[in-house]
Amino acid sequence: MSKDAPLTVAVTGAGVVGLCAALEVQRAGHHVLLIEPGEPGGRQAASYGNATWINPGAIVPISLPGLWRKVPGFLLDRTGPFTVRWRDLPRHAGWLARFVAAGRDWDRIAICARHRYPLCKETVTDHQAYATEAGVGHLIRQQGLVYVYPDRAAFAAERRIWAMRRELGVRFSEIEEAELRRLQPELSPTYRFGARLDGAGQIADPGAYCAALAQLLEARGARRIVARATGFSLDGGRLSAVTTDQGPVACQRAVLAAGIGSAGLARLAGDHVPLISERGYHVVIPEPGVELGAGLMPSDGQMGIVSTPQGLRLAGQVELADPAAAPDWRRAKRFDAAEIDRWMGNRPSTPDGLPCIGFASGSPDIVHAFGHAHTGLTQAPATGKLVAALIDGREPPFDPTPYSARRFAR
Template identity: 85%
Template structure:
């Protein structure tokens, strides 16, 4: 509570959400135990391989009206942006039904967009402040994000989405073909119209950024615990320790920010959350012959295309599969095919490049909202997981909300929509 003695807070997970939560909890004057079995910023983390965007306009859930008509095609087409392995269908059927229902009409989408916006609104400013404190301010870029379309008609087909952004005050600019050619001369002439989210940015190297934030936490007194959290010691609703594979860690509060590993911990804390892995892939093409300013999102591919220090990164795909299943590298090859389509002048260069392929697990709820809030089984445990495609964007606001909940302070915005209790109704 405000004004009380500092607490010992175990933050479970050192992905971007856990790191931002830890920074805000530490800023509030508490001692942080950062519990993570892997290296912060390592390849094992979803935070490592994302599309690098920090986007105030990331208000739309993945499930939109009409999606249900496309599901049979997704099951049959192994080359589309959304796929489900047949053998996993029985296990994921309940989640998929909720996912489709969440996007069944535009009224529900509008509600979801308004609930997502507070998590996205200040993302660039917040990340820039963190990066400056960590000595890696050069990693933050703010050159916008451009959605590219075959023509204005294709853009108009998404008019509801852009209207929702406009209603929330999210700035964007329409880009006609001559300006698009000027901004990105290497881009295929198949794309003749664009819409630029003016205030969006990117973190050029998310892995290096996460590692820098972890170092900042330690420099300010946080304790790194290289262990896997497996449970809690709770008596009468009060938390006394986090159980790990290296023994118990005494603490006053805990934050569950373990990404795809969060559902099991949340269950032990009293909440059943339908969390599955939307597995994503990326390819990085070194020395691609293309240098992007603003990131690109092709309307026909639904992926992020960005320049990074390592090369041109294309990140995307949704594969509903067991987190531990072997990667299907055909998903990465689909991304590489889009690189050739988008930048045909460099296609031969792409053929001979040493491509880096990566797969990671996005922790996803069916309704497009993360789980942030007090656990049902103990007021000493706070959920902070399930951010799916937008963990990088939503992490700072999540961290502020988590710190307020731990302190019992007035939250920066209404936490009700993100409560795990919504799945118990």
């Protein structure tokens, strides 16, 4: 709880990151204004369509050593787990160069993993607490997550990644074929070895969860404003309002958590962040005839496979493309039945595998909280706690320096 007079804090964006930040700011005793043009938990949000995982082991960025050799394949294979649309290559070339450079050696990956870990470490415990407060504790499932491989050799090929997890204290168990068959009898015989992240879990219905958090905020006094943030009213770097398409919203502090829309707002706050859409896809198969306990990640598919109340969800993969471009459903061509639900969303991604969290360069009254790419669900609670501490002037729970947007100005 803040020792000073309560502030009025506008949170721009009601995705899971914005909602967790709003809850923590509210918990600190401040008045929250939640600015969001859509319905919290709606299909328009990246928070709606993820793989549902909350994963303490989500410490490794996508860009890894040797990735540059695969770039031609990304351009040629439009349905692979990582693809780049040809027509968007010129506008994404600078981002891609930074992306490849960020993963050029394992020392850099280890540093990135150490910075990501504080954002992931307590995710299951924190989400369970939020869900309980919001009356949706049943949405949190804590049965672990299983990465499945053709054999132990394929697992050993990723030994550096698993070693990093072990060194940071992420618990996992190796699973031989017999145990894998017992845990998931329907699993294809192609997969004969697994590694289970024992402390991980899932939020069975992220959309319903986000809607419940928004309702909790409002029940505790937050005010939701249906509008799209367009900028900031600043005088000498001090904030007086967030401007929106429905008029100004007076406030003393602002949290920028507008997902893919954050880059333009960040520029107005003094920071030029290379943020692009890491577009994610999912399909949901209703009544699939199989119920998964733990979520699955096939090593050759790079997608999360999970059971949800709506059916079996296959989610993930990466497509770098213009946010406004039409979805490319060729990657889901095997799922053409009318009853299959298909979704595509824009995940805001920086090239170095870290989000932007911290004070804006142009104002000490604006705090960034965006750029979490495909791990926003996992990293949202820790981001919210860090944001609230910064706004409140308290000692942060961990060092915010690695996440500063100023790193892109160097």
